[in-house]
Amino acid sequence: xxxxxxxxxxxxxxxxxxxxxxxxxxxxxxxxxxxxxxxxxxxxxxxxxxxxxxxxxxxxxxxxxxxxxxxxxxxxxxxxxxxxxxxxxxxxxxxxxxxxxxxxxxxxxxxxxxxxxxxxxxxxxxxxxxxxxxxxxxxxxxxxxxxxxxxxxxxxxxxxxxxxxxxxxxxxxxxxxxxxxxxxxxxxxxxxxxxxxxxxxxxxxxxxxxxxxxxxxxxxxxxxxxxxxxxxxxxxxxxxxxxxxxxxxxxxxxxxxxxxxxxxxxxxxxxxxxxxxxxxxxxxxxxxxxxxxxxxxxxxxxxx
Amino acid sequence: xxxxxxxxxxxxxxxxxxxxxxxxxxxxxxxxxxxxxxxxxxxxxxxxxxxxxxxxxxxxxxxxxxxxxxxxxxxxxxxxxxxxxxxxxxxxxxxxxxxxxxxxxxxxxxxxxxxxxxxxxxxxxxxxxxxxxxxxxxxxxxxxxxxxxxxxxxxxxxxxxxxxxxxxxxxxxxxxxxxxxxxxxxxxxxxxxxxxxxxxxxxxxxxxxxxxxxxxxxxx
Numbered sequence: 001x002x003x004x005x006x007x008x009x010x011x012x013x014x015x016x017x018x019x020x021x022x023x024x025x026x027x028x029x030x031x032x033x034x035x036x037x038x039x040x041x042x043x044x045x046x047x048x049x050x051x052x053x054x055x056x057x058x059x060x061x062x063x064x065x066x067x068x069x070x071x072x073x074x075x076x077x078x079x080x081x082x083x084x085x086x087x088x089x090x091x092x093x094x095x096x097x098x099x100x101x102x103x104x105x106x107x108x109x110x111x112x113x114x115x116x117x118x119x120x121x122x123x124x125x126x127x128x129x130x131x132x133x134x135x136x137x138x139x140x141x142x143x144x145x146x147x148x149x150x151x152x153x154x155x156x157x158x159x160x161x162x163x164x165x166x167x168x169x170x171x172x173x174x175x176x177x178x179x180x181x182x183x184x185x186x187x188x189x190x191x192x193x194x195x196x197x198x199x200x201x202x203x204x205x206x207x208x209x210x211x212x213x214x215x216x217x218x219x220x221x222x223x224x225x226x227x228x229x230x231x232x233x234x235x236x237x238x239x240x241x242x243x244x245x246x247x248x249x250x251x252x253x254x255x256x257x258x259x260x261x262x263x264x265x266x267x268x269x270x271x272x273x274x275x276x277x278x279x280x281x282x283x284x285x286x287x288x289x290x291x292x293x294x295x296x297x298x299x300x301x302x303x304x
Numbered sequence: 305x306x307x308x309x310x311x312x313x314x315x316x317x318x319x320x321x322x323x324x325x326x327x328x329x330x331x332x333x334x335x336x337x338x339x340x341x342x343x344x345x346x347x348x349x350x351x352x353x354x355x356x357x358x359x360x361x362x363x364x365x366x367x368x369x370x371x372x373x374x375x376x377x378x379x380x381x382x383x384x385x386x387x388x389x390x391x392x393x394x395x396x397x398x399x400x401x402x403x404x405x406x407x408x409x410x411x412x413x414x415x416x417x418x419x420x421x422x423x424x425x426x427x428x429x430x431x432x433x434x435x436x437x438x439x440x441x442x443x444x445x446x447x448x449x450x451x452x453x454x455x456x457x458x459x460x461x462x463x464x465x466x467x468x469x470x471x472x473x474x475x476x477x478x479x480x481x482x483x484x485x486x487x488x489x490x491x492x493x494x495x496x497x498x499x500x501x502x503x504x505x506x507x508x509x510x511x512x513x514x515x516x517x518x519x520x521x522x523x524x
Contacts, residue, residue: 014348014482014486015482016486017482017485017486017488017489018466018467018481018482018485019459019462020401021457021460021485021487021489022398022402022460022461022464022466023460023461023465023466023467023470023485024466024467025466025467025468027467028467030372036399039481041364045486048490048493049486049489049493052489052493053395053461054388054390054391054394055442055445055492055496056442056457056461056462057349057353057390057391057394057441058438058439058441058442058443059439059443059446060349060352060353060356060394061352061356062348062349062351062352063348063351063355064347064348064351065347065348065350065351065364065365066361069347069368069369070340070343070344070347072365072369073339073343073368073369073372073373074336074340075414076369076373077336077339077372077373077376078336080376080377081377082332082334082376082378082379082380083377083378083381084375084379085332085381087522090414096405163504171412180335199442226383226385226386229385232328234334243382267340298394
């Protein structure tokens, strides 16, 4: 993670035009994506410039493909497994090759940095659904639940990306790395952790905010519906009810919204997400749709 | 571009025909016949786009096939709230074509074909405008760009070049390439936006914060 390209707000903004045209090198694209996922400031240029791109399709001159291509295409499609919908409520994520529920418990009892890799995941057990895995942990202590949530998220990421990327992790490695770091941090008693739960339009969402001592924190939310057109999710640090923007969040192709590199505002006791206009807001304009209180897990709970 | 030609990718199919979005929904439910219908609608545009980017008919066929495999695999993940089916399908085709041409360049990194194309990561905030565009309007707007802006956008989007490659090809500093692309896109937006006075600033937000687009013409 340490050698990843990191962009300032201005640098990311400067690349907006090339980003929306798909004209950046892979590491640059990744750096822009990461910045957008973690930056608290507005980047209206991306939506502004990206909205123009479909107009370029109007300049395409149609050319009839060779007659035999239709049969080739239909033949190719016939053998391909489809990916599930991102909404885990509508279509539980059934991950061929992902670890089963038993493996989730295994992760919670073992150091998270030894959690299964995507390659190992492919060797393991039966398909699971996220909601079924989560139910196994209802009633446990907050810390156990935090670990379980982290484990489930890890499964989602690794299993999901395993299906999506097959043998080419590419930039997904960065995302998995961020999640691994967050999960590893969640096992540290000095970390602050918030279990996040959705409500209202995000009732199916859940997640974890992890703030390791002396290191940047991460917020991960699963089960959020994609933000509506012209809207975005914005994360907030709340200290005695006073909000400070943590950054904008969007739902990735893996179904997760991830915000990393966070430094919580002083006195933060709650993490919350609101639905805001694209570009974000200076302060929340509506009620939180996802929220959770920050606290220290106890050492005894970790040991237990 | 004739109406018959644009029939390769109609925005509004004839009455009683399923919409593109409905076909993607059918595909998401595993109905492969929907892919056949989408193929009939879009093969011309997709093959035309792939040919334009790859300049290789055989490779363009592979791109179209690969794009349909991607459409099939990801059909359940398509969201009409984020982009029209047409934009989604053509963006996938574009992304796969760029992937294909960069694979042929030994020094280039390969974009991940399963990652959403850049445009699709953004809300489609302009569907009502894009839905009314036609080729003539877009070509006119492109003609209004400075030659260097037009060239930069063409090389970036339709030749699959990265900013570094554009800079080398045009012997232009990297910063100038960024500027040309950005200002060119903003000018395009401003030109295509309805109700905008193209000569006097109008209501377009394209020049906001960039010192006015008029000054960019010919100089960016």
